[in-house]
Amino acid sequence: MKATLMLLRKTRGIFVFSLAVAMSTTALTTALAPVAVQAQAVKANPPVAFAQTKSDLTPDPAARFGKLPNGMTYVIYKNATPPGTAAVRLRFDAGSLMETDAQQGLAHFLEHMAFNGSKNVPEGEMVKILERHGLKFGPDTNAYTSFDETVYMLDLPKVDPEIVDTALMLMRETASNLLLDPKAIEAERGVIFGEERARASPGMRAYIAYAKAAFAGQPYPERLPIGQVEVIKTAPAQAFVDFYNDFYRPEYATLVIVGDINPDEIEAKIKAKFGDWQGKPQTKNALTNFGTYAKKGQRVHAYAEPGLPDSLSVSWFKPFDGSVETEASDYDDTLDNIIGAIVNLRLERQSKAPETQFAAASFGNGSVNKTAETYSLSISPKPGQDKAALEQALMTLRQFQAYGVSQTELDRVLTEFATGLDAAAKGEKTRNTGAIAGQIIGTLGDNEVLTSPTQNLAFFNKIKSRLTLEAINARIKALDLGDGPLIARQGSDAAKFDQAAIQATYQTLMAQAVVEPLAIDKKPWPYEQFGTPSKVIKTETLADLGVTQVTYANGLKVNIKPTTFKDNEVLVTIRFAGGLQTIAPGASAPIFEASSAGVFEGGLGKLEAEEIKETLAGKIYGLSYNIGEDSATLSGGTTKDDLTTQMQVLMAFTSDTAFRADAFERLKAFVPNYYTQLQSSPNSVFSVKAPRVIRSGDDRFGIPTQDEFLKTSNDEVKAFTQTLLMKSPVEITFVGSITVEEALKQIDATFATLAPRKPLPVAPKGNVVKFPTTNLHQVFTHKGREDQNLSYIAFPTTDFFASTQTARGLELLSEVMTLRLIEEIREKQGASYGSSASSIASNNFKGFGYIGASATVKPDQDEVFYTSVMAIVDDLKTKGVTEDELLRARKPVLDKYEVTLKTNGFWAGVLPGSSTDPRKLEAVRTRKAELEKVTAADLQKLAQTYLVKEKALRLQAKPEAK
Structure with missing residues (x-):
């Protein structure tokens, strides 16, 4: 589960060009003080409505859209890639922007509580139920909270009735039956703090400062999903209940099911499972206010912190546009995407010139969640070349605005758009199920109409004759970037920043004359003939x-x-x-x-x-x-x-x-x-x-x-x-x-x-890698926050081909260790957001392999983590593994393997090298049988053999002394 900073929504329309902003997109923040919000009409969220009901666009005919009498909406989409799988998503139109000052962080905290007990699922059992059905916690069972939505996600490795019914039952439990027990809330606080600690970064803090400068007067900068530390620490159970009743309601919920399913059967199940769901009375907290962007003029913002990379951005803003996607807006968006693609080609080309003082630059537009529309020029200056980098990148943008584009540039972009759309249409029937589910979710928050690749291609062909040089250049001339710009400078050394100089540079540059860009020559492709082939x-x-x-x-x-x-x-x-x-x-x-x-x-x-x-x-x-x-x-x-x-x-x-x-x-x-x-x-x-x-x-x-x-x-x-x-x-x-x-x-x-080639000689000791036997406790230091720490323990094992059966057992042993680490470090101790174990077995270096376990605990809990791991190891050696643990460890691995066998990526990964080393193919053939052969007794024996305390390597990455 994660709090997600949904910084820029995608540009609506068929095409999306670079959304370039010099900001981190990492989630979470530290405590923030509330700011005054501009006066605006305050209202409760409207019920979810599909965009096509207010648009002239026709939705994807393969999607089945529905609405129950209670207001809950759903989308069902039949798709068989990979075959026999499905993706289930439950979206609530509620995120951190819907919180009051006293609720900051509760939307995300509530997402965590969905996994901590409901009317029909005891606390701690939801994840175990899913594991028994082949879903691994994290990759297959997850959720996220952003500014304006909370989404629960299940990726089903099979679509038999039992697992589908279980998924729907758990989603219904989340929707209306959470217990929100005060003891469970208390136990989860440490996990939330662990997530905040793990994700906090210089980039995140830089972005918070940027957002305050850009969107002062609106709630956005003060409503990052992780919330306020004090609220997380002290919020009473009733506060969770209030937010739950206000926003976990059928009219704010959309269930999305994509996969190798029968839509009629799924629709009947949805109606049966969710039809009697009724929302509870709302409190006054359900009233929402997103504020309105107010003009601020041209200004400079600077932020410095150790560990922060050097960057510049020049950004312009307009009030948020939440209008519904239509054919007219898609045409305009297509023009804008062509414009963005061409200016980015110019910036990329310019970055390659020796005299250019920026290493990279890009330009793009997007929407900040219910807050503003933005255009932004993002610049990575070469060391010590801030002023020149700003001048050169901004001059390229001005040049673009003054002279427009050439027919050569337009032809290239149109060709690339057409090629990409055609390829997508040809691959439409075998799109990835999870990707389709994500696309559907994306349309819900953006007032977009779900359209298929075939429809997108047809629309492009329909408007292509209107995408002329005259139309593009007229659009460029009329382009209103908006209020600003806000010139933002960030990096690790504040001594480099001279805000007055940045302001003067911008003003001087804007007064300079703009010269016409040079034409681009297209050369022929000279690599078509290579000689006579061998037999x-x-x-x-x-x-x-x-x-x-x-x-x-x-x-x-x-x-x-x-x-x-x-x-x-x-x-x-x-x-x-x-x-x-x-x-x-x-x-x-x-x-x-x-x-x-x-x-x-x-x-x-x-x-x-x-x-x-x-x-x-x-x-x-x-x-x-x-x-x-x-x-x-x-x-x-x-x-x-x-x-x-x-x-x-x-x-x-x-x-x-x-x-x-x-x-x-x-x-x-x-x-x-x-x-x-x-x-x-x-x-x-x-x-x-x-x-x-x-x-x-x-x-x-x-x-x-x-x-x-x-x-x-x-x-x-x-x-x-x-x-x-x-x-x-x-x-x-x-x-x-x-x-x-x-x-x-x-x-x-x-x-x-090619001419024949001889094998390269193996270097002296080139095929030897050794696990350390001395200096087995080492400490690294970092320059981050004082409460950030990573603790790690590794036990030496052996290589993969020494015994593939042993390797399979060690793989499952590490999965059992992960289950226990999550239960002990995360659930019982509340000490870490992330804790896991994994088995590494080399295919090439004989005798080399290891099982490693890690957790992101506080620095002073390193010893507690070490003790906890060793207690788990001792228990695995003496008492062994339960059959339920073995089931919950093995079934997700086996089911995931069955799914990956039906993907091109899997075979592209395992086949290289197999013509000279047939053991690789034999490992593919035997993997399932060897995993199924592993017993609880085998795992206990492997723990006794390899999890040797005296051989363990203990590492810690902690903050350096201040």
């Missing part, structure tokens, strides 16, 4: 897995898995054997630097990165670079129509990556901000240091220091990456909407032309 020498079909494996004479190996999981999607992975095993520990190889740089920004020998984007505009392709333990990979996702382009891009970057030095230098401009943020919280400090400590100081893991990164040269990154891409043996994996014949055709035109 296929072996083909093997693995019928049980639906996989075909092919070997070429040049040593190239290919895995092909045609699927029907998702229409019009093809995932391609190019695997280069080698990875970390070819690097000697202590060699100081630029692994992290190379991974961060990737390969795309350095461009190709014949085209720079921006030229590639321009040349391939309208094509759908991907390029991701990753370095793993036993390989490096280039991967991408595309459609059937653009598979040829995808393969040419992957082949071009394999054979002609340019590694331009200016791209790596641009990356370095982000490094100071990145390392500043890494010091600001226990989690980030832990992520930097723990991976290396857990592996006995092996420098192939973890993150180098900032100085080490900045001293790394482009030539070092180039040499390291070229060795992997241009010398390592290659294996290619295709998954998705593709035939074996089409895959081989693509290979013949690209990778089959």
